Amino acid sequence: MTIIIRDTTIVTSNPQRELLYNSAIVVDGGEITDIGPTEEMELRYSGCELIQGRGKVIFPGLINCHTHLLATADKGILEDYGFPTTLRFPTTGRGLLDSDESNIFALLACIEAIKSGTTTLLEISSDIFEYAESLNSTGLRLLLAENLTDVDGSRSKQLAGGFRRVGAFKFSEAKRDASLRKGSDLIEAWHGKSEGRILGFVGPHAPETVSPELLKASKLMADDYAVGYTIHLSQSYKEIEIIKDLRGVLPTRYLYDNEFLGDRLVAAHCRHVDSSEITLLGRSQSSISHNSAIGARRGAAAPIRELLSAGCTVG
Numbered sequence: 001m002t003i004i005i006r007d008t009t010i011v012t013s014n015p016q017r018e019l020l021y022n023s024a025i026v027v028d029g030g031e032i033t034d035i036g037p038t039e040e041m042e043l044r045y046s047g048c049e050l051i052q053g054r055g056k057v058i059f060p061g062l063i064n065c066h067t068h069l070l071a072t073a074d075k076g077i078l079e080d081y082g083f084p085t086t087l088r089f090p091t092t093g094r095g096l097l098d099s100d101e102s103n104i105f106a107l108l109a110c111i112e113a114i115k116s117g118t119t120t121l122l123e124i125s126s127d128i129f130e131y132a133e134s135l136n137s138t139g140l141r142l143l144l145a146e147n148l149t150d151v152d153g154s155r156s157k158q159l160a161g162g163f164r165r166v167g168a169f170k171f172s173e174a175k176r177d178a179s180l181r182k183g184s185d186l187i188e189a190w191h192g193k194s195e196g197r198i199l200g201f202v203g204p205h206a207p208e209t210v211s212p213e214l215l216k217a218s219k220l221m222a223d224d225y226a227v228g229y230t231i232h233l234s235q236s237y238k239e240i241e242i243i244k245d246l247r248g249v250l251p252t253r254y255l256y257d258n259e260f261l262g263d264r265l266v267a268a269h270c271r272h273v274d275s276s277e278i279t280l281l282g283r284s285q286s287s288i289s290h291n292s293a294i295g296a297r298r299g300a301a302a303p304i305r306e307l308l309s310a311g312c313t314v315g
C-alpha cells in the first residue's frame with residue numbers, strides 16, 4: 001500500500017544535507033519511493049492514503065552505536081552514583097534480572113529508542129540470546145554483540161567495581177573458549193535474520209578484561225564471519241593505569257600491538273586517548289562511538305575534532 005506523508009519538513013541525508021519544507025514523502029511497501037512538493041506528490045499519486053505531517057519533521061533514523069539495553073534496570077543509580085557505582089553494591093540492577101525481566105527491560109529500552117527516532121542499535125551484552133527474540137519483534141535494525149571476556153571472575157563483580165585493583169586481573173583459557181563459543185553461537189543464530197535487519201557483531205569487552213589471545217581470536221572471528229567488531233576503549237583513567245601496569249603501553253597501543261585496530265572496528269568512548277593513540281586510530285580508519293551522556297557525567301569528552309581529522313569516523 002502506498003502512503004503519502006504530506007505537508008511536512010523533511011531532513012535529508014543527501015550530500016547537500018537539504019531541508020525540504022512543505023514537502024511530501026511517498027512510502028510504498030516499506031520503501032521511500034518519492035519525495036517532492038506536497039501538491040506535486042498528491043497529483044502524481046492520487047488515491048493513496050494521506051497522513052498529515054504539518055508541524056512535524058521527518059528525518060533519517062538515528063543510529064545508537066553503543067547500547068546496553070538492560071541498563072534500563074539501573075536507571076537512577078548510574079546517574080546519581082556513577083559507574084562503577086560508588087554504592088559498592090554486590091551486584092548491579094541488571095545483575096538481578098531473571099530471564100522474563102530481562103526481556104521486559106530490553107523492550108523498554110527499545111521503546112525509548114524508537115520514541116527518540118533511533119532505528120538502529122549496536123547492542124553489547126552478556127547472554128543476548130535471552131532477549132534477542134524480543135529485540136527482533138520491535139522492528140529495529142540491530143547489530144548484536146555478545147560481551148566477550150576471559151578475565152577470571154564474575155561479570156557482576158566487574159560491574160560492581162570489584163576489578164579496580166590491578167592485581168585482580170587474571171585470565172582464564174576455559175573462560176575464553178566459553179566466551180568465544182557464545183559469541184559465535186549468537187552470530188550463527190542471528191546474523192542476517194529478518195531479511196538482513198539483524199546482523200552479528202563481535203564484542204570483546206575492554207582492554208583490561210580481554211587478554212591478547214582473546215583480542216586476536218575476536219578479530220579472527222570478525223574476519224571469518226565478515227562482520228564488524230567493537231570494544232570499550234580509553235573510558236577511564238583506571239583502565240589506562242591497569243593497562244600500563246599489565247601490558248606496559250597505553251590501551252590503544254595494546255590493541256594495535258595485537259593487530260586489533262581496523263576499519264570495521266567501533267571503539268566506544270575513547271575519552272582519554274592521547275595524540276599517539278589518535279594517530280593509531282586514524283591511520284587504521286577505526287570508527288569511534290562518542291557516548292556523550294556518560295562523558296558528561298564523568299566530565300570528559302572524546303577529542304572529536306582530533307579524531308575526525310586523524311581519519312576516524314565518529315558517531
Ligand SMILES: [Zn+2]
Binds near residue numbers: 068268
Ligand atoms: Zn559500554
